[in-house]
Amino acid sequence: MSPGLDPFLPALTLPPWLCLNCGFWQRRSAPPPDCPLCLDARHVPPPTGFELIGAEQAEQRFPTRWAELEPGVWRFWNQPAPGIGPSGYVLQTTAGNVAFDGPAVWDARALDQLRSLGGLAVIAGSHPHAYGAIHALQDAFPSAELALHPADLRWSAAVRVTWPWDEELEVLPGITLWLTGGHFAGHTVLHDSERALLLCGDALKFELDSHDPRRALAVSAHKAFVRGIPLTRGELRRYRAVFAQLDFSRTWSPFEYPSNVGRDEALALIDRFLAGRPSADPVDLADLVPELQR
Ligand SMILES: [Zn+2]
Ligand SMILES: [Zn+2]
Numbered sequence: 509m510s511p512g513l514d515p516f517l518p519a520l521t522l523p524p525w526l527c528l529n530c531g532f533w534q535r536r537s538a539p540p541p542d543c544p545l546c547l548d549a550r551h552v553p554p555p556t557g558f559e560l561i562g563a564e565q566a567e568q569r570f571p572t573r574w575a576e577l578e579p580g581v582w583r584f585w586n587q588p589a590p591g592i593g594p595s596g597y598v599l600q601t602t603a604g605n606v607a608f609d610g611p612a613v614w615d616a617r618a619l620d621q622l623r624s625l626g627g628l629a630v631i632a633g634s635h636p637h638a639y640g641a642i643h644a645l646q647d648a649f650p651s652a653e654l655a656l657h658p659a660d661l662r663w664s665a666a667v668r669v670t671w672p673w674d675e676e677l678e679v680l681p682g683i684t685l686w687l688t689g690g691h692f693a694g695h696t697v698l699h700d701s702e703r704a705l706l707l708c709g710d711a712l713k714f715e716l717d718s719h720d721p722r723r724a725l726a727v728s729a730h731k732a733f734v735r736g737i738p739l740t741r742g743e744l745r746r747y748r749a750v751f752a753q754l755d756f757s758r759t760w761s762p763f764e765y766p767s768n769v770g771r772d773e774a775l776a777l778i779d780r781f782l783a784g785r786p787s788a789d790p791v792d793l794a795d796l797v798p799e800l801q802r
Contacts, residue, residue, distance in 0.1 A: 531591025604629025634709020
C-alpha cells in the first residue's frame with residue numbers, strides 16, 4: 509500500500525515567512541533570501557533589500573483590526589500593515605461564512621473573532637497580492653474548503669487547495685467565484701448575489717474622495733499597477749463577460765470599498781478602453797458615467 513500523501517504533508521508545517529515588502533508568505537525551513545512575488549513584474553523588489561520575518565514577530569508588529577461594514581460583511585486589516593496592506597472580507601451567510609482575500613497577519617484575536625462569527629466554511633482569494641496570511645486561516649479552520657483557482661497554483665505552495673475549479677464555482681448558496689484572469693491567470697472575483705456585492709480583487713482600482721473614503725472619484729484597470737501596464741483587449745473582454753452577467757451595486761477591491769461603483773460603472777470603464785486603446789490610467793467616474801455620479 510502506497511504511503512500516499514503522508515511523506516509530503518510536513519511541507520505544510522514548515523515555518524511561514526512574511527515578506528515585509530509585499531506581504532507574501534513562503535513556507536521554508538529557514539528564512540528565504542528573497543520573495544518571488546516581489547520579483548514578478550507585477551510588483552517591485554524592495555530598494556534596500558529583502559526582509560522576511562517569522563509568524564510570531566509578524567503578529568507582534570502588525571495587529572489585526574476589523575469592522576462590520578454592512579450587516580454580516582466584515583473587513584479585516586492590519587494597522588500598521590506590512591507590504592501593500594490588503595484587507596480581507598468575511599461574508600456571513602446562513603449556510604456558513606466565506607473569507608475572501610486577507611490581511612498579511614490574522615492574529616490570535618482576529619481568529620477568535622472569526623470563531624465568534626461562526627468560523628469559516630470556505631476560504632478563497634482573488635490573487636497572490638491579496639492572499640495575505642491565507643495559511644493561517646487554513647491552519648485555524650482545517651475543515652474549511654480552500655477554493656483557489658489552479659491557474660495560480662505556483663503562488664499557493666504555503667497552503668493546500670482543496671477545491672480547484674474552472675470558470676465559476678458556487679461555494680455557498682448565492683456566493684460564487686468567477687475566473688476573470690487578466691491581472692493574474694487565475695484572478696478571481698467573488699459575487700454575493702443576495703447583497704449585490706462584487707469583491708473584485710485587483711480587477712479594478714479606485715481613487716477615493718479624501719473627504720469620503722466610501723466614495724470613489726475615479727477607477728482604473730491594469731495588468732500591473734506598479735508599472736502602469738494596461739490589460740490587453742482580450743483580457744478586458746473577459747472581464748466584461750464576467751461583469752455583464754452579474755448584478756452588483758458595490759465593487760470592492762482589497763484596498764478600497766466604495767459604495768458608489770456597481771456594474772454600470774465597471775462596464776463603462778471597460779467599454780471606454782475597448783472603444784479606443786486600453787490604458788492603465790484612472791478615469792474620472794463623473795466623466796465616465798455622468799448621469800450616474802451626479
Ligand atoms: Zn514580497
Ligand atoms: Zn494585484
